[in-house]
Amino acid sequence: MPVIHVPEELAASQEKFNGDEGRAFIARLPELATAFLDRWELRLDGPSMYGWCALVLPVLRADGTPAVLKLQLLDEESEGEPVALRAWAGDGAVRLLDHDPDTCTMLLERLDPARMLSHVPDSRTAVLVVARLLAHLTALPAPPELRRLGDIAHAMLEQTPWALERVPDPAARRLIADCAAAVREVVDEPGDRLLHWDLHYENVLAADRADWLAIDPKPLAGDPGFDLLPAIDNRFDPDEVRWRFDAMTDVLALDRSRARAWTLGRVLQNCLWEIEDGRPVEEEQLEIARRLREARG
Numbered sequence: 001m002p003v004i005h006v007p008e009e010l011a012a013s014q015e016k017f018n019g020d021e022g023r024a025f026i027a028r029l030p031e032l033a034t035a036f037l038d039r040w041e042l043r044l045d046g047p048s049m050y051g052w053c054a055l056v057l058p059v060l061r062a063d064g065t066p067a068v069l070k071l072q073l074l075d076e077e078s079e080g081e082p083v084a085l086r087a088w089a090g091d092g093a094v095r096l097l098d099h100d101p102d103t104c105t106m107l108l109e110r111l112d113p114a115r116m117l118s119h120v121p122d123s124r125t126a127v128l129v130v131a132r133l134l135a136h137l138t139a140l141p142a143p144p145e146l147r148r149l150g151d152i153a154h155a156m157l158e159q160t161p162w163a164l165e166r167v168p169d170p171a172a173r174r175l176i177a178d179c180a181a182a183v184r185e186v187v188d189e190p191g192d193r194l195l196h197w198d199l200h201y202e203n204v205l206a207a208d209r210a211d212w213l214a215i216d217p218k219p220l221a222g223d224p225g226f227d228l229l230p231a232i233d234n235r236f237d238p239d240e241v242r243w244r245f246d247a248m249t250d251v252l253a254l255d256r257s258r259a260r261a262w263t264l265g266r267v268l269q270n271c272l273w274e275i276e277d278g279r280p281v282e283e284e285q286l287e288i289a290r291r292l293r294e295a296r297g
Helices: 010-039 078-090 122-137 151-162 169-188 229-233 238-252 256-276 283-293
Strands: 053-061 064-073 095-098 107-108 112-116 191-194 202-208 220-222
Touching: 010 053, 010 064, 010 107, 078 095, 078 107, 078 191, 107 122, 122 202, 122 238, 151 169, 151 220, 151 256, 169 256, 169 283, 229 238, 229 256, 229 283, 238 256, 238 283, 256 283
Parallel strands: none
Antiparallel strands: 053 064, 064 107, 095 107, 112 202, 191 220
């Protein structure tokens, strides 16, 4: 029986974000991994990899083809991942080879984790890679079973008054209120494109068949403007906020006013999560809001 190593960092993040459910997931991971190695006739082919929510095992299929086995907790975000990957069918994103709907365990093509977009030293080059991928990925209409941005946006607006009462700094309150006001302007036209939602630089890997491919979508149906923020706030540079926003809206051919509103909506989402968890709002998010307030037209 293969030995399945569960990294301590993954166990800690599961406990932090998912509590008892996360601890139970970690406890059953070795057995779950062993079961899928047997079910899909896979052999381990290297050390475990992980993010904050998933264990990824390099494997070989019965015919010797390299792949990865991804094991994660089934929730409203992860259950949409195979839906999006099937829709993209390997065009701009990692290929889905097999999937178990009961556990959201997936068998994926193996990309090259040593060639990650975050390793590209020039941040502007990296931003343009993300922009071109997003232009390609969001060209598809979203499958009907995915989460809808309109529902998420309405829920955020309902939560905002409660959240503002818990922000002691008046300047921060004004910025968060401005983000909510921007969302109100577009909430009734949320869009219907297939969004990745989390396309930052570590979620873009190289492969032999393509220069860059997206991984780890947390997909939903909505306006592509809601997909811009990860490339703005990762590798954060306040002086680059406007350039990154302008470059991505140009590549994706987006209406700047709508894209600005939905990007501020994404800032609002991040702020609400911090407030809900009892943490101070990140200054980076507030700085992005300050700079994008001026990005009109």
